[in-house]
Amino acid sequence: LRKLKYLIRFHPFDLEFKRHCKEGKLPNYVVIEQRFFDILAWPGNDDHPSHDVSRGQGLIKEVYEALRSSPQWNEMLFIITYDEHGGFFDHVQTPVEGVPSPDDIVGPEPYKFKFDRLGVRVPAIFISPWIEPGTVLHGPSGPQPTSEYEHSSIPATVRKIFNLKEFLTKRDAWAGTFECVLTRKTPRTDCPVTLPEPVRLRETPAQEDKKLSDFQAELVQLAACLRGDHNKETYPHKLVESMTVKEAVEYVEEAFKVFLNEGDKARKRGADESSAVVVEAPTATPTHRSFAHKFFSCLACNN
16 A cells, blocks of 8 residues: 555545545445544544444444445445454354465464464444345355455455456455345345434543553554654654654654655656655654644545
């Protein structure tokens, strides 16, 4: 995604995603990222603790209603999934046999993890006028005897639907695909136009002056690579050890802006569109830009 040709694929959710829905101009594949930082102006809506879960459910409502009202609705498959199970007990054992490593990378000492097993189950919800009400998928029928539905099932299914030539890794070549869920011959007409308003669960405001969670710190460290700060002595740990949530938002916004500006300069110089944008020199300390809170806090990235 750091290649020059992909920079124009990032769009602000509030400003452009809904407009593209309304105008029927959504591309074939869209990924929506949540707001991972919880600040007063724009509370987090990613369902991570200690963020208000109702904000995350509100995002789902907002996305669904935008898709449902789009002239492209009868071409939609809306997928909602999670990267974690929330800590709940699962009676189903995690698959540990016949799971291929995506790329044969082995983790560091002392565990040397081979990435050859799956974790606990996570929810996946499919929404489309081409799905019968109450449909449940329990497991795939292939492509291999040990294949399972997992996160790599998404690129595997995209490859199959759009007849793409290659898999990304050995994992999505192994993962089950779910195009079989689209069983109707005609689209449904009874899908609700709106969803209920989620009940607010947290009465306290966002604590934007608190220290970062481990996950938020990792996001800042990733942003540091976009603006060249990974070359500094403070990277990775000193960069984030005293940073607040509000400061992190400002830092990430500025890092992304630097990254986009460098990409624009490279394009004007005639750089190859397949080349990656790399910022080498450290940049100035970021300043607060109120509009950027909205612009970068919830992005829709499409292909």
